[in-house]
Amino acid sequence: xxxxxxxxxPHTTVRRAERGSQDRGLAHAILDEAFVxxxxxxxxxxxxxxxxxxxxxxxxxxxHGAPGTRLVRxxxxxxxxxxxxxxxxxxxxxxxxxxxxxxxxxxxxLGRATRVGGAEAERAxxxxxxxxxxxxxxxxxxxxxxxxxxxxxxxxxxDEASVKVRTGGPVDDDDDLSLAVWSGIVPVLTVFGDxxxxxxxxxxxxxxASATSxxxx
Amino acid sequence: xxxxxxxxxPHTTVRRAERGSQDRGLAHAILDEAFVxxxxxxxxxxxxxxxxxxxxxxxxxxxHGAPGTRLVRxxxxxxxxxxxxxxxxxxxxxxxxxxxxxxxxxxxxLGRATRVGGAEAERAxxxxxxxxxxxxxxxxxxxxxxxxxxxxxxxxxxDEASVKVRTGGPVDDDDDLSLAVWSGIVPVLTVFGDxxxxxxxxxxxxxxASATSxxxx
Numbered sequence: 046x047x048x049x050x051x052x053x054x055p056h057t058t059v060r061r062a063e064r065g066s067q068d069r070g071l072a073h074a075i076l077d078e079a080f081v082x083x084x085x086x087x088x089x090x091x092x093x094x095x096x097x098x099x100x101x102x103x104x105x106x107x108x109h110g111a112p113g114t115r116l117v118r119x120x121x122x123x124x125x126x127x128x129x130x131x132x133x134x135x136x137x138x139x140x141x142x143x144x145x146x147x148x149x150x151x152x153x154x155l156g157r158a159t160r161v162g163g164a165e166a167e168r169a170x171x172x173x174x175x176x177x178x179x180x181x182x183x184x185x186x187x188x189x190x191x192x193x194x195x196x197x198x199x200x201x202x203x204d205e206a207s208v209k210v211r212t213g214g215p216v217d218d219d220d221d222l223s224l225a226v227w228s229g230i231v232p233v234l235t236v237f238g239d240x241x242x243x244x245x246x247x248x249x250x251x252x253x254a255s256a257t258s259x260x261x262x
Numbered sequence: 263x264x265x266x267x268x269x270x271x272p273h274t275t276v277r278r279a280e281r282g283s284q285d286r287g288l289a290h291a292i293l294d295e296a297f298v299x300x301x302x303x304x305x306x307x308x309x310x311x312x313x314x315x316x317x318x319x320x321x322x323x324x325x326h327g328a329p330g331t332r333l334v335r336x337x338x339x340x341x342x343x344x345x346x347x348x349x350x351x352x353x354x355x356x357x358x359x360x361x362x363x364x365x366x367x368x369x370x371x372l373g374r375a376t377r378v379g380g381a382e383a384e385r386a387x388x389x390x391x392x393x394x395x396x397x398x399x400x401x402x403x404x405x406x407x408x409x410x411x412x413x414x415x416x417x418x419x420x421d422e423a424s425v426k427v428r429t430g431g432p433v434d435d436d437d438d439l440s441l442a443v444w445s446g447i448v449p450v451l452t453v454f455g456d457x458x459x460x461x462x463x464x465x466x467x468x469x470x471a472s473a474t475s476x477x478x479x
Contacts, residue, residue, distance in 0.1 A: 083300035238449030
């Protein structure tokens with residue numbers, strides 16, 4: 046079943062139309078592959094951008110944090126937020142300096158957060174843990190009532206949003222094509238190393254599936 | 263010679279003091295290793311966060327873009343900006359869900375941008391090209407006068423800023439240490455693949471030093 050497109054507004058209209066998209070499936074794929082979001086909010090006219098882990102359940106993005114932080118207080122108050130997730134796929138080397146570029150996939154979500162609790166908060170926290178480590182929430186101890194009280198869970202709808210994608214090689218000016226300058230791309234990859242147990246675990250336990258699945262991505 | 267620390271203000275004081283630092287050398291190292299910044303700015307109360315490449319010359323960060331974009335127009339007007347650069351070093355697996363974490367190094371720069379021109383702009387654009395590809399500006403065609411007119415270069419001082427760093431393994435509750443749950447880290451690395459020439463270059467030219475140095479980092 047085709048998914049409804051992301052909501053396009055003047056804020057989420059990409060200026061270079063050939064790079065923009067409102068494809069919801071692509072947005073989900075970017076969110077699922079990356080694992081750090083840059084969360085923007087405003088306090089007294091000053092923007093702040095904070096890196097955060099996140100989880101996704103269907104069309105909702107979840108963040109969490111200590112209730113007293115500037116980010117949580119601001120988002121929980123219903124202030125406008127911008128959440129950007131970026132995956133860099135390659136450096137693009139052109140024959141001229143100014144046509145150098147990068148291949149990337151990025152998603153910008155605009156909206157307002159809502160603080161959630163109860164079963165939704167617990168499900169959200171599992172989604173955060175499982176996001177980069179599939180199945181990990183089933184291996185680790187679940188949160189206690191006290192831990193849940195000390196943790197704010199914020200939900201942001203994945204709705205007013207836009208995807209930007211650049212792929213392919215450099216786009217050089219015709220007059221530059223005969224220059225003896227190497228042009229092409231250098232791929233950029235995020236890879237996971239071998240899991241390293243801490244001193245408490247040592248070699249007493251096998252490496253779990255969650256940590257191995259991260260490596261195999 | 264020891265460098266002066268970054269300027270600490272209420273905005274750049276890290277709440278969990280053990281993770282915060284005003285070390286200017288560490289800030290430079292983060293900027294030089296990463297190559298995408300997330301740039302936050304505000305238009306009519308709405309925050310926007312945009313991924314951008316950048317360059318550094320001493321204590322100045324440089325961005326560039328087309329003069330008509332929302333980002334360039336807003337920053338060139340002197341509006342407050344937040345530039346965040348994040349490197350993820352590991353996923354941290356604890357014995358409880360809520361002590362899961364990530365090891366990372368991040369830098370947050372607050373300030374206002376100034377549009378620059380002339381020799382400073384040309385030097386800044388070389389710094390952007392050379393940032394991920396050392397020496398590349400000497401291989402590619404320099405900008406023409408017309409290209410320079412069509413490109414806005416923005417300078418942001420690396421001054422009011424703070425570094426946050428998390429390292430090491432999970433920090434579990436004492437009561438959890440006896441749980442039969444694997445704990446430790448999964449390293450995360452950014453790696454460069456083999457350079458791929460485009461169709462124009464093919465195998466007519468050797469892969470340049472700039473693209474190779476990226477791979478060897």
